Amino acid sequence: MQLSGWGRYPRAECRLLRPRALDDVSALVGQTPLIARGNGRAYGDAALGAPETLAMGQFNRMLAFDEASGILTAQAGVQLAEVIDVFLPRGWFPAVTPGTKFVTIGGAIAADVHGKNHHKDGSFSTCVEWIDLAGPDGTVRRASKAENPELFAWTCGGMGLTGVILRAAIRLRRVESGWIRQRSHPAPGLRSAMALFEENHAATYSVAWIDCLAGGQSLGRSLVMTGEHAEAGELTPRESADRFVRQGKRAKAVPFDFPQIALNPLSVRAFNELYYGVGAWNRGEGLIDYDSYFYPLDALLEWNRIYGRRGFAQFQCVIPLAAAEAGVAALLRRIASSGQGSFLAVLKRMGPQESRFSFPMEGYTLALDFPVKDASAALFTELERIVIDHGGRFYLAKDAFLSPEALRAADRRTGQFTAMRAASGSAGRFVSALSERLEL
Amino acid sequence: MTQTILILGARSDIGLAVAHAFAAKGWAVQLAARDAVALSAEQADIAVRFNVPVTLHELDALDLAAHERFIAALPVLPDVAVTAIGLMGEQAENEADPAKAVTVLRSNFEGPANLFAILANCMIVRGSGTLVGISSVAGIRGRAANYVYGSAKAGFTAFLSGLRNRLAKGKTGVHVVTVLPGFVNTRMTAGMDLPRKLTAEPKELGQAVWSAVEKGRDVIYVRPIWRLVMLIIRHIPEAVFKKLSI
Numbered sequence: 197m198q199l200s201g202w203g204r205y206p207r208a209e210c211r212l213l214r215p216r217a218l219d220d221v222s223a224l225v226g227q228t229p230l231i232a233r234g235n236g237r238a239y240g241d242a243a244l245g246a247p248e249t250l251a252m253g254q255f256n257r258m259l260a261f262d263e264a265s266g267i268l269t270a271q272a273g274v275q276l277a278e279v280i281d282v283f284l285p286r287g288w289f290p291a292v293t294p295g296t297k298f299v300t301i302g303g304a305i306a307a308d309v310h311g312k313n314h315h316k317d318g319s320f321s322t323c324v325e326w327i328d329l330a331g332p333d334g335t336v337r338r339a340s341k342a343e344n345p346e347l348f349a350w351t352c353g354g355m356g357l358t359g360v361i362l363r364a365a366i367r368l369r370r371v372e373s374g375w376i377r378q379r380s381h382p383a384p385g386l387r388s389a390m391a392l393f394e395e396n397h398a399a400t401y402s403v404a405w406i407d408c409l410a411g412g413q414s415l416g417r418s419l420v421m422t423g424e425h426a427e428a429g430e431l432t433p434r435e436s437a438d439r440f441v442r443q444g445k446r447a448k449a450v451p452f453d454f455p456q457i458a459l460n461p462l463s464v465r466a467f468n469e470l471y472y473g474v475g476a477w478n479r480g481e482g483l484i485d486y487d488s489y490f491y492p493l494d495a496l497l498e499w500n501r502i503y504g505r506r507g508f509a510q511f512q513c514v515i516p517l518a519a520a521e522a523g524v525a526a527l528l529r530r531i532a533s534s535g536q537g538s539f540l541a542v543l544k545r546m547g548p549q550e551s552r553f554s555f556p557m558e559g560y561t562l563a564l565d566f567p568v569k570d571a572s573a574a575l576f577t578e579l580e581r582i583v584i585d586h587g588g589r590f591y592l593a594k595d596a597f598l599s600p601e602a603l604r605a606a607d608r609r610t611g612q613f614t615a616m617r618a619a620s621g622s623a624g625r626f627v628s629a630l631s632e633r634l635e636l
Numbered sequence: 637m638t639q640t641i642l643i644l645g646a647r648s649d650i651g652l653a654v655a656h657a658f659a660a661k662g663w664a665v666q667l668a669a670r671d672a673v674a675l676s677a678e679q680a681d682i683a684v685r686f687n688v689p690v691t692l693h694e695l696d697a698l699d700l701a702a703h704e705r706f707i708a709a710l711p712v713l714p715d716v717a718v719t720a721i722g723l724m725g726e727q728a729e730n731e732a733d734p735a736k737a738v739t740v741l742r743s744n745f746e747g748p749a750n751l752f753a754i755l756a757n758c759m760i761v762r763g764s765g766t767l768v769g770i771s772s773v774a775g776i777r778g779r780a781a782n783y784v785y786g787s788a789k790a791g792f793t794a795f796l797s798g799l800r801n802r803l804a805k806g807k808t809g810v811h812v813v814t815v816l817p818g819f820v821n822t823r824m825t826a827g828m829d830l831p832r833k834l835t836a837e838p839k840e841l842g843q844a845v846w847s848a849v850e851k852g853r854d855v856i857y858v859r860p861i862w863r864l865v866m867l868i869i870r871h872i873p874e875a876v877f878k879k880l881s882i
Contacts, residue, residue: 214826216823217674218677257677257678257680257681258684258685259681259684260680261684268684271677278685282684282685
């Protein structure tokens with residue numbers, strides 16, 4: 197069947213393997229090269245098999261929960277949305293969450309996703325206690341910081357290429373409510389946006405929406421949004437009545453593919469003007485529910501359809517701190533002049549992170565999406581050049597365009613990753629469209 | 637007092653969805669299936685998600701002689717019992733090998749009917765209870781594509797309606813709900829190309845069963861549109877029907 201990632205580009209003819217039981221996965225691993233797929237929320241080709249694709253989303257059983265430590269043991273197909281549904285009413289929340297709650301735990305580990313608290317709490321791997329992984333010979337091994345630490349380190353951020361994640365134990369964080377105390381700070385340009393991030397380093401969550409069509413004086417115009425989990429005493433009667441936001445808002449679905457013309461420089465520019473204007477008007481503090489704060493796009497199911505039939509591509513890079521301002525400014529100038537920028541552009545300060553093959557490093561990450569057009573590949577190549585020249589690297593969970601050469605130029609760890617794959621025998625066993633494209 | 641639901645055929649996606657719907661309301665759950673120990677992940681899952689007690693019970697739907705003992709051995713006679721026992725089989729195999737067809741007939745009709753017959757008598761003694769039979773729209777009219785399965789479900793549907801009639805007339809306090817799910821997105825239908833508007837998610841079905849039990853409904857379709865679809869199918873003259881491939 198034809199599968200794609202969340203960006204709906206590229207699409208590939210895959211064979212979906214649906215084992216009946218989790219214990220059957222080991223036997224499958226020996227039979228054919230494959231890649232595990234969770235809920236298909238990686239944007240590009242990370243979870244497309246070549247062609248065998250192992251459907252892991254069906255393995256969504258929660259196995260144990262320790263009320264004292266907040267450690268949840270679960271099969272890899274459990275989604276963060278389910279974790280929140282079950283545990284937020286009991287006062288727990290994922291310690292790290294990306295911008296969608298529809299990711300599986302297995303996918304979150306494989307991509308070592310990050311959230312709005314990366315500067316403070318690090319990536320998803322920091323809340324992973326252990327992983328059960330079916331390796332190249334089908335044997336299931338437990339990996340943690342103490343047990344098989346090498347395997348653990350390569351698997352977090354390993355894009356599923358070290359084995360199939362079967363189960364994991366993750367640590368949740370205690371919260372007193374499902375509400376977020378949000379403060380928004382308008383920043384008229386890139387420098388002031390970055391200054392705001394540095395000033396607000398102590399905030400638990402921080403992220404900026406950035407207007408990637410603004411140029412000149414307004415280059416990098418942003419709304420920096422910081423957030424804290426609201427404590428029970430900080431809620432007004434309105435929120436107290438629904439302390440854990442149990443009445444989730446009804447999600448709406450995008451009913452059809454938008455024609456590509458719907459997103460054009462004019463409509464995006466108009467949206468950006470409005471968004472910045474309203475944001476600047478609403479500056480200051482307010483309480484919003486966790487869904488609106490962390491997952492604004494999840495409220496619009498299948499929002500990927502607004503980019504039309506051809507799909508879209510995400511571009512996400514991180515530039516190290518010292519070169520961040522120059523690098524991000526160069527990227528924004530290039531994007532503004534292309535007129536292709538989208539209204540979903542995000543800037544975020546990342547904290548330090550040591551890892552084998554994970555994306556994050558200390559610096560600034562910029563994420564935007566582009567409708568896939570004939571011109572996209574050329575623009576992407578130029579953006580890649582800018583990132584490489586500033587010492588940055590790329591987020592493979594979002595990527596669909598990178599070349600093996602660009603990956604290696606950006607990330608010296610790639611050679612060690614492929615050497616590990618060859619030595620462990622996972623190279624021939626765990627194969628995705630991404631690993632084929634990038635020669636991993 | 638905590639109420640208890642028994643799921644017969646608890647390995648099925650439909651059985652589990654019903655278990656989830658009731659556990660979400662605080663009900664204790666009994667999961668019964670063949671090789672029940674292999675359901676320990678499902679047991680843990682329901683217990684973790686809903687903070688309710690969940691027990692596993694070994695059951696072979698085809699081993700009729702063991703059914704009395706199975707029910708007597710339950711820690712408590714459930715308030716609601718649901719059978720999601722079902723075996724679709726491959727129609728082509730059922731045609732070529734009558735023994736396979738008989739297994740399909742027994743799994744969908746004989747086994748569930750025997751279990752409900754015993755449970756009904758126990759519930760009558762107690763004076764309360766609800767039996768929920770997951771039957772099928774395939775039982776409304778036999779079609780070339782799956783008439784072995786369909787005929788067994790037709791038998792089970794008739795059994796449920798007769799049992800309901802008997803229990804209602806006798807003012808026993810025991811009620812029977814017949815569920816005709818239509819298409820449901822489960823492992824049984826994985827790989828089939830099903831029309832989206834007619835296909836329910838298991839979760840929807842679980843909710844539908846919950847509210848049918850709450851309201852004491854007799855026969856439910858999960859998606860209302862099926863009532864219309866089956867009304868039409870019921871009224872196609874046989875001379876025409878026999879030539880159709882639907």
